[in-house]
Amino acid sequence: MPSDKPRRFTFLLLDRFTMLPFTAAIEPLRLANRAAGKPLYEWRLVGPRGDMATCSNGSRVLVDGGLDGDAVAGRDEVVIVCGGTEIAREATRPVLSWLRRQARGGGSMGAVCTGAWILAEAGLLEGRKSTIHWENHDGFAEAFPEVDLYRSVFVHDGNRLTAAGGTSSIDLMLHLIAESHGDALAADVADQMLHTAIRTDQDSQRLSIPMRIGVRHPRLAAVIARMEANLEDPISPAQLAQDAGMSTRQLERLFRRYLNRSPKRYYMETRLARARNLLMQTEMSIIEVALASGFSSPSHFSKCYRAQYGSTPYRERGTATASGAASSSSLT
Incomplete structure (x- = not known):
């Protein structure tokens, strides 16, 4: 009551x-x-x-x-x-x-x-x-x-x-x-509030994969979902293709046609995005971030990260720390 x-x-x-x-x-x-x-x-x-x-x-x-x-x-x-x-x-x-x-x-x-x-x-x-x-x-x-x-x-x-x-x-x-x-x-x-679609605790935060990538292709969405669920232990393109019921060449063509990049490149970008979030939001060491993002070698991780973001993981974290310290001092 x-x-x-x-x-x-x-x-x-x-x-x-x-x-x-x-x-x-x-x-x-x-x-x-x-x-x-x-x-x-x-x-x-x-x-x-x-x-x-x-x-x-x-x-x-x-x-x-x-x-x-x-x-x-x-x-x-x-x-x-x-x-x-x-x-x-x-x-x-x-x-x-x-x-x-x-x-x-x-x-x-x-x-x-x-x-x-x-x-x-x-x-x-x-x-x-x-x-x-x-x-x-x-x-x-x-x-x-x-x-x-x-x-x-x-x-x-x-x-x-x-x-x-x-x-x-x-x-x-x-x-x-x-x-x-x-x-x-x-x-x-x-x-x-003009809030026409009341969501429940069963609704997901993010748009569906087809909405996010702007492509309604069930097989492509299924492959991307598997990638996103396996960032720490990446699955090979050949295995992804086989599990999706297509050849590796068909998978390559699918990604090229709709996303203008190879499955390997898309997977790499997704893993690096996760690594960047972990660098910015946690105190995990660089090697721990690398492993959590599917990289077994810190040097390979650093090389890939720099190619994607124009900075090494070490510098990225240092820049974020300095920026946070500056923000804190400006508010005191």
């Missing part, structure tokens, strides 16, 4: 948080209050600084308070971590301690975009189902193997809530609204 007392949400805005997932989370609450004609939800904003938070697009958002001496959320309250770029740098001791303290109150702990990384760092997702933005999926999986990671738009596992980013926050909030106040109210809110 819904309570007459408004349900309270606390949004923790970390520096460099992405604006879209945050606004997509808070607007459904406002519209639910409007549609119901009474306050079903209330919210507040907090941040590590205590006065404002800067999002990834440079905008600044005033917050209601900081983390020192903050009250612990009750059992019917929800804490949402709003993450964004360079998320690992936001896992500071004050932030992690605050989140653990809030979790002890028994309320729901949630995250949008990359905020799940911070929940995991605080130990609040161990043994739980979770999701994170697809671009951070590989790095998260390597850093937190104890978390049951999904590629769905959102995950609701007991009192743990995670949304992958972008407009997935809308779907998570509509799910919570429907759960507490019925499908009709959730549908009314969706209509107000």
Whole structure:
């Protein structure tokens, strides 16, 4: 039965948080209050600084308070971590301690975009189902193997809530609204937002392979799906062709015709993209990144990486570290 007392949400805005997932989370609450004609939800904003938070697009958002001496959320309250770029740098001791303290109150702990990384760092997702933005999926999986990671738009596992980013926050909030106040109210809110296709926790984050590559060819899509599922242990083009029921030459022609590159080249680019994400998002060593991306030799990995991105893995990581340090100093 819904309570007459408004349900309270606390949004923790970390520096460099992405604006879209945050606004997509808070607007459904406002519209639910409007549609119901009474306050079903209330919210507040907090941040590590205590006065404002800067999002990834440079905008600044005033917050209601900081983390020192903050009250612990009750059992019917929800804490949402709003993450964004360079998320690992936001896992500071004050932030992690605050989140653990809030979790002890028994309320729901949630995250949008990359905020799940911070929940995991605080130990609040161990043994739980979770999701994170697809671009951070590989790095998260390597850093937190104890978390049951999904590629769905959102995950609701007991009192743990995670949304992958972008407009997935809308779907998570509509799910919570429907759960507490019925499908009709959730549908009314969706209509107000012109959100015509409400997604569930079974929907995938990314477009289907045919949509992504702009080609509707079942065999090609099947081969690419196998490539993406086997980046650490690459499958030979001959084996891919055989499993797809065609010759190696037919496979070559298929890739050349639709993607203007060989299967080997496409596979290499996909593996290197994963390597780049791991370099930027984790503390894995260069050799560990190489192995996780299907390269047995660090020198071969470095050569291929440089040919693709114009920089070595070592320089790429150094540049990212320097950029993060500069961003941090500019915000102090």
